Amino acid sequence: MSDSSAPRAAPAEIPQLATGQGSALLRSLTGLLANWLPEQRWFAGKGRPLGELTLISATEILPCGPAGTTPGLLHLIVRAGASAGRASEPRAAEGDCYQLLLGVRPALPEALAPALVGRPTEGPLRGRAVYEALHDPRLAGLLLERLRAPGRLGTLSFGRAPDTTIPTGLTARVLTGEQTNSSVVFGEAHILKLFRRVSPGINPDLELPLALAQAGCARVPAPAAWFEASWPGAVGEPLTLGVLQPFLAGSTDGWQLAQLSLETGGDFTSSSHALGMATAEVHAALATALPTERLAGHQLEAIARAMMERLNEAADVVSALRPYRDGLRRAYVALADHAARGGAALAQRLHGDLHLGQVLTVAEPAGGGDAHWTVIDFEGEPARPLADRRQPGPPVRDIAGMLRSFDYAACQHQVRGNRGAAEWSRANRAAYCAGYAAARGTDPLRERELLLAYETDKAIYEVLYEARHRPSWLPVPMIAIRRLATAG
Structure with missing residues (x-):
């Protein structure tokens, strides 16, 4: 389901080559x-x-x-x-x-x-x-x-x-x-x-x-x-x-730089702050260039229901999720309750699949200066239908994707015994949100219900992906699942 409940035209048919031609x-x-x-x-x-x-x-x-x-x-x-x-x-x-x-x-x-x-x-x-x-x-x-x-x-x-x-x-x-x-x-x-x-x-x-x-x-x-x-x-x-x-020759993506920071113990928070500012600039430009809309309470409730359905479907496939299903559902119940109390949200065009691998910088700056980030790959999640990927959604959806990416990088190191990885994640997530707030004037942490719901939804997507494609990686997103199931 898309982020908006507005009706959409049925997808156009693709003509078939005439019989005999091919x-x-x-x-x-x-x-x-x-x-x-x-x-x-x-x-x-x-x-x-x-x-x-x-x-x-x-x-x-x-x-x-x-x-x-x-x-x-x-x-x-x-x-x-x-x-x-x-x-x-x-x-x-x-x-x-x-x-x-x-x-x-x-x-x-x-x-x-x-x-x-x-x-x-x-x-x-x-x-x-x-x-x-x-x-x-x-x-x-x-x-x-x-x-x-x-x-x-x-x-x-x-x-x-x-x-x-x-x-x-x-x-x-x-x-x-x-x-x-x-x-x-x-x-x-x-x-x-x-x-x-x-x-x-x-x-x-x-x-x-x-x-x-x-x-x-x-x-x-x-x-x-x-x-x-x-x-x-x-x-x-x-x-x-x-x-x-x-082609941005000589560039390095954010995922590689985050891994280097985790391996060496180097500080990454200034780059994370700059990345938050870059995300805010892109969101502001998209909101100026393309139409925006307001998601009313019933639309947010529809988003919460769709997330619950995805959780249930994923738990049916991945048994490791089942003990945490009730705890994870609380994020969606909280969003539905927020919507029922009159909550609303801005919706605009988004990146749709924002994470550390989708941002590039020519080099990690020397002396602790800010990185200049470039954002790429606006295709959205390829598994979703194209019509859904073109729908407006709350900006916190992109922000949740990036927050999950920081956490995913850290969780990879946690499973290898890196004791400082969890603190690295907390510090860089906070720096990213602070950079976003400084550039756009709106703090994503203030939209707690939406942000937690989207982050939970993304973590469930990660579990399902790893279970299907890289089962040995399943312990990585499961660290986040255990944390999110107890968030309140």
């Missing part, structure tokens, strides 16, 4: 993709069988004909249909749509062997090597060239910000690691983020940075270019596929 291509790739897709970090259907694949669109960015030795580049949008079983999973009932960029070569160079998807045994690509194109610098560079020249190609449309220069001849390298999307860095100038699971509607990671750039907020890199998918005559908004932004 049937031979899809048949030739289905078996390969059925094995390859579930292994990708960004595939959302972990833990349930892959349903039927439907080809939504196919565009040759570079011809994939049989002649010659030059690589082809094929852009696909496929729907992985719903399968029986985990119907309570997000979007499981309707299936998910994914963006794929596939290279095609007669023979695959040894350097690209790890990117191999497979070799079709039938259809138009029979016998050739099909592989993840982003690992091929030549094909990734071609995508950058398309972004330099706005226009259409099949279902794809490419746009560029006015007065933006995108250099030519930049070497492409794909980033590795745990990402729910894919990112390619071009030289030291730009980074292209490609959204893997896509839905109709502008992605907040394009929408909000564009709005912030127009508002003159320097805390967020302004988009240089982007591309979308749309269909002539289709009803609804295009699908945002990728965003090109300046």
Whole structure:
């Protein structure tokens, strides 16, 4: 459920490729993709069988004909249909749509062997090597060239910000690691983020940075270019596929700096205070650039009910939560009681998934000076439907996410026996809130019911995530669960 109970339009349908147009291509790739897709970090259907694949669109960015030795580049949008079983999973009932960029070569160079998807045994690509194109610098560079020249190609449309220069001849390298999307860095100038699971509607990671750039907020890199998918005559908004932004070479994220502080015993509170101020600046700019609203009591009660439902669902899955369910519920009861007494809250557009990994600084300042923080990745929680991620919500939701991140970093060290980690968390959480209050004039600690409810909700999300994806990490968020269950 979103942060607002205002009614929303039903999501637009994504047209399917006309029967026969892509049937031979899809048949030739289905078996390969059925094995390859579930292994990708960004595939959302972990833990349930892959349903039927439907080809939504196919565009040759570079011809994939049989002649010659030059690589082809094929852009696909496929729907992985719903399968029986985990119907309570997000979007499981309707299936998910994914963006794929596939290279095609007669023979695959040894350097690209790890990117191999497979070799079709039938259809138009029979016998050739099909592989993840982003690992091929030549094909990734071609995508950058398309972004330099706005226009259409099949279902794809490419746009560029006015007065933006995108250099030519930049070497492409794909980033590795745990990402729910894919990112390619071009030289030291730009980074292209490609959204893997896509839905109709502008992605907040394009929408909000564009709005912030127009508002003159320097805390967020302004988009240089982007591309979308749309269909002539289709009803609804295009699908945002990728965003090109300046690359902050030499930067370090807040999570790495927090870990260093915990390991060395160095002071981090001045950086945390500066981070609170940066968060407040971004919130103020978003409230100026985009509409705000007031959440009345009945809307806050709806938020509390949704949180209770998520707690119950999580406890059904993770047995470790069950002894703490009644204690955790108290935060939601307190929010509902606050709402019933006439409580209200400001709602505005938010970052949506704010934590220490989403903020960058070029270097930890020497001599205890303030860090200059840049905020990135406005996509929101990728598991939530796009329409929900675009809804306004109370600013304390972002603040709760960052407070949980401080605590999460500390709890990792607590389980390793770092006795000072709990105090580190308390000090940096307080410094962050003080910085926010100094910059915006509103102290998030004064919204106690909302803040505690959102922090509890986030901790439950962390428990569910770790139980499903990294069970050995489950003791880390459980430290917070025990603390929050006794908060009062």
